[in-house]
Amino acid sequence: MNETERLDRLRSSSLKVTPKRLEMYAYLSEEDRYISAKEVLEYMRDKHPTMSFDTVYRNLKSFAEEGLLEATELDGEKSFRVTCSANHHHHHLICRNCGKTKLLDLCPMRFVETLDPEFEVVDHKFEIYGYCKECKQKGLN
Amino acid sequence: MNETERLDRLRSSSLKVTPKRLEMYAYLSEEDRYISAKEVLEYMRDKHPTMSFDTVYRNLKSFAEEGLLEATELDGEKSFRVTCSANHHHHHLICRNCGKTKLLDLCPMRFVETLDPEFEVVDHKFEIYGYCKECKQKGLN
DNA sequence: TTCGGTGCAAAGGGTTTGCAACCTG
């Protein structure tokens, strides 16, 4: 995602565009993996020593509510990644060590036909966990 | 699950069988739904006023490590249910209100063929969320 | 100018840990 697209996405939300938000969002979109709040703060602190946990949490929450981020739990911590620009519904393979993801071009919901008709489905989750090539080579699996 | 099976399962783990563990496990297996630590504590407090958070957390963790329980996140809280006795791999529909589950006799992994061969798969998660008949009738969806 | 964003400090909530007493196997 380039800078123009990032700005467009942020502006199309109901959130004000502040320098810190722009930088947080840029960081998240450049990394393209699931990142914890702690990691985001560490990154931001380098450039803005006064950056606080509150702002990071508040912005991650706002971003997620606006649909700019997706969340999952990685190693016990809530982690976030930018919503994929792929315009079709899909899922991910997720590296348990570095959070890196690979697009999985399949949704199991198309195979689920025999659901209880009295159960109202509102959401689903399909994630495959493991270790990416790079982390395996480093022996981190 | 009857009392005999519960005892067998607990004994086959590496955990000692104490009255409180037995009762916690009985409660979880009778309910057959995802239950939060808080709920478990409330239930246990009725019979054992001295029951503490620590013991509930420790036992839930031990049970899960022994494979006696499965965990998911429900409404922001880690919740647990007894591992199904169904002897084949499967997944669940989960009611977002009461945690009740329905067995889903399908695993999407059999449709996943085109995985990156360099990604080492170690686990996966497939859950369908929604509202069960009873909760819908009560307007809790 | 207005309303939302931010930093600070403090509180909150869920979860974990050290320790001494207790109990299962």
Added chain:
DNA sequence: CAGGTTGCAAACCCTTTGCACCGAA
């Protein structure tokens, strides 16, 4: 009897909130 289990208290960590000031629109 030994080693795991429990209750208590305290600590811990992540996350949220109230408030005053600042800044985007």
